[in-house]
Structures are given as C-alpha cells and as structure tokens.
Amino acid sequence: MSHDVMEPGTRAERRNAGRRPKKRRTGRIILLTLLVLVLATGGWLYWLYSSLDSNIKAVDLDKELGVNRPEKVPSTGQNLLVLGSDSRAGDNAALDKAAVSGARSDTALVIHVPEGRSGAVAVSIPRDTLITRPECKRRDGSEAPEARQVMFNSVYAQFGPACVVKTVEKMSRIRLDHYMEIDFAGFKDLVDVIGGVTIDIDKAISDKHSGLELAAGAQHLDGTQALAFARTRYGIGDGSDLGRIGNQQKFLTALLAEVKRQDLLGSPTKTYKIANSATEALTTDSGLASLTSLGDYARSLNGVDPTNMETIMLPVAYDKTDPNRVVAHEPNASRLWTAIREDTDIPESAKKSPATGG
Structure with missing residues (x-):
C-alpha cells in the first residue's frame, strides 16, 4: 500500500x-x-x-x-x-x-x-x-x-x-x-487598477506573518493590503481557515461593488486592464x-x-x-x-x- x-x-x-x-x-x-x-x-x-x-x-x-x-x-x-x-x-x-x-x-x-x-x-x-x-x-x-x-x-x-x-x-x-x-x-493587480476597495473591518487585525495592521471600521485597501486581508487567518479569531473564508467573502463583495461602480463604458482602457487582471x-x-x-x-x-x-x-x-x-x-x-x-x-x-x- x-x-x-x-x-x-x-x-x-x-x-x-x-x-x-x-x-x-x-x-x-x-x-x-x-x-x-x-x-x-x-x-x-x-x-x-x-x-x-x-x-x-x-x-x-x-x-x-x-x-x-x-x-x-x-x-x-x-x-x-x-x-x-x-x-x-x-x-x-x-x-x-x-x-x-x-x-x-x-x-x-x-x-x-x-x-x-x-x-x-x-x-x-x-x-x-x-x-x-x-x-x-x-x-x-x-x-x-x-x-x-x-x-x-x-x-x-x-x-x-x-x-x-x-x-x-x-x-x-x-x-x-x-x-x-x-x-x-x-486579484492584487485588479484591486490596484480600480483604485482600491473599501472593506468594513469588524475587529482590528494584527498579523505578524504578513505585516497586516488594520483598525476596526471602514478601511480603503490597495491591492497588497486587500490580498493580505483575504489570506490572513493568524490575526483573526482562533487562527482557523473559517475566519479567512469570512474575509474572502467580504473582499469579493467589496471588489464586485467597486467594479460595478466604475464607469466601464466611459473608460475602455480601464475595462481592458480589469479584464486582463x-x-x-x-x-x-x-x-x-x-x-x-x-x-x-x-x-x-x-x-x-x-x-x-x-x-x-x-x-x-x-x-x-x-x-x-x-x-x-x-x-x-x-x-x-x-x-x-x-x-x-x-x-x-x-x-x-x-x-x-x-
């Protein structure tokens, strides 16, 4: 065997x-x-x-x-x-x-x-x-x-x-x-192309593994921060994957909302960059x-x-x-x-x- x-x-x-x-x-x-x-x-x-x-x-x-x-x-x-x-x-x-x-x-x-x-x-x-x-x-x-x-x-x-x-x-x-x-x-580049995303942070995050430090409340994140937020688990809850899944849900919800808000019809160049990312x-x-x-x-x-x-x-x-x-x-x-x-x-x-x- x-x-x-x-x-x-x-x-x-x-x-x-x-x-x-x-x-x-x-x-x-x-x-x-x-x-x-x-x-x-x-x-x-x-x-x-x-x-x-x-x-x-x-x-x-x-x-x-x-x-x-x-x-x-x-x-x-x-x-x-x-x-x-x-x-x-x-x-x-x-x-x-x-x-x-x-x-x-x-x-x-x-x-x-x-x-x-x-x-x-x-x-x-x-x-x-x-x-x-x-x-x-x-x-x-x-x-x-x-x-x-x-x-x-x-x-x-x-x-x-x-x-x-x-x-x-x-x-x-x-x-x-x-x-x-x-x-x-x-998705890191995608977040940067659209100018970042705003995410509501329930509790302050301090993750020594990624260096991510975020205060509670609404935070506007760039691509690097958003990616770290989607991946962190050590700085939240009990350190399990369940907390990270919740973060990923928030990240993608915020990303979708921001993409929808963008004027895609008025900016073909930005649309191409979004599609590329x-x-x-x-x-x-x-x-x-x-x-x-x-x-x-x-x-x-x-x-x-x-x-x-x-x-x-x-x-x-x-x-x-x-x-x-x-x-x-x-x-x-x-x-x-x-x-x-x-x-x-x-x-x-x-x-x-x-x-x-x-």
Whole structure:
C-alpha cells in the first residue's frame, strides 16, 4: 500500500478541519468571483478582447484523464469543480515574508446546477479529509499508484488539477463537466487598477506573518493590503481557515461593488486592464479557456439566483486512527453524492456530519 506524505497543518487547522462552514458562505464566495469575471470579461465586451484568451490557463481534462470517467447522465444539470488556489509564490510568498514554494487548494467545491432550476448546490470538501487517491500522473509525467489515507489537500500540491478532478470523480461517481481554479493573488493587480476597495473591518487585525495592521471600521485597501486581508487567518479569531473564508467573502463583495461602480463604458482602457487582471487569475478546463466560451457558459447560468445557493459540507467523521483528520461518513456521504448524481432532492440525513455534531 502506498502513502503520500500528508501536510502537517497547524493545530488550529486540524481542530477546525471538520467544522461546518456557515450556510452558503463559501458558495457565495465562488458566485461572487464568477460575477466579477463575467462583469470584467463577458457581455458586449468579450468579443473585443480576443487577445486576452492567452491569459486563461487551460487544463485538457480529456487528454489527462482519458475515457475512464463516470458516465454523463443526460438531463441532470451541470457539475463544476471550483478550486481556490494559493500558489505560495510571488505575491503570496511576499505576504508570508518567506520563500515558500509549492501550491495549495485551500477551497474545493463541487457546484451542481440542476436542470432548468434557479437554485444550485455547492458541496464543500474539507481540506483535511482522508481519501483514496486514484492512480495519477506526477507533475514530471511519471505515474503514481493509487494511495489510501491521503489528505485531500495534498493531491493538488503533488499532482496538479487533473488528479484533483479524477479524485473527486472517483469519490463521488459524478462526471464533472467543467473545472475552474481561481488564484486570489491574481486579484492584487485588479484591486490596484480600480483604485482600491473599501472593506468594513469588524475587529482590528494584527498579523505578524504578513505585516497586516488594520483598525476596526471602514478601511480603503490597495491591492497588497486587500490580498493580505483575504489570506490572513493568524490575526483573526482562533487562527482557523473559517475566519479567512469570512474575509474572502467580504473582499469579493467589496471588489464586485467597486467594479460595478466604475464607469466601464466611459473608460475602455480601464475595462481592458480589469479584464486582463481577472483572466490572469483564472485556470479552466480547455472547454472554457476562451472569453467566448467563458461568456457563453456564464450566460447559460443566468437563471441561477445566488440567494438560492445552498452550501453543504461533505458529511465527515473523525478518523479513528488519526483524530486530527476526518473521513467521509457513510452512508450519509453516499446519499449526498447519489442525490446530486441523479438530480433529486437531497435528504436531510445526507447533510448530517458527526464531526460537527450535526
């Protein structure tokens, strides 16, 4: 049996690995991000900026994964895997005041948009969930055998996005139609282009890791400050990722509001710069890796109301051999994936997670 090395994580991260995120919070983060991208690149403008296509990084899932994938069930809606990545390089490394290499996928959601409905469901997979990783290609092209008891968060770092898609499809038996990865560091330039964002800070923040110092109240942040705010967790709450998720929600809400406020029609140059910054932060599957395809896909989701987005955490229980990790709780997890796969209502029993007391 092969084992990958699991990232140790902090005690706070371990302690909070299985806690239930607030309802719809993470889903709204992703929806707001998509809205920013659509606003910046979609509608009547996208055809003007064919040169921006090269900014969007693509993953050819058909080539990487082959034909051994779950079958697509007709008329069961769309399934999208969204990862929030943290490259730990460039701007991100500067924030940590250290030369930190590698990459992490700190947010992972399977978003299901039912056929012909206005609502949507986002299943959040806790980063510390122990899973069985299928056989995957390493980043150098060599093959790695299947491995059990692997931390979900490590798959992206060691094998890249195609292996994450393969892993999620294996654990859910759901065919993923599209993949989207968003790097928060890519929004730094976008914030500077629009002249900064104003964010309401609930409590003063003092983060020695990033050097971020913010007083409570309304604060106008530049790109560097906004990125630090979106990433900090040491200066807020108990140091867990849950506090950072709340900050990211505020950051993207403020960003969207500021982009909407900008006079895009009156400033084509600024519009181009906004579109350029937004697309540089984006990686998609090859089917979405153009402004035309991205715009078409965004318009196909026009009927989805963000207020009807329900975020459900994958039901998990503490691992019996390592209580600092969690595992999918059965039969609840299987019931959840089956309901999504068959496009039926999700039973309440499928939402219960022993690790959170639910």
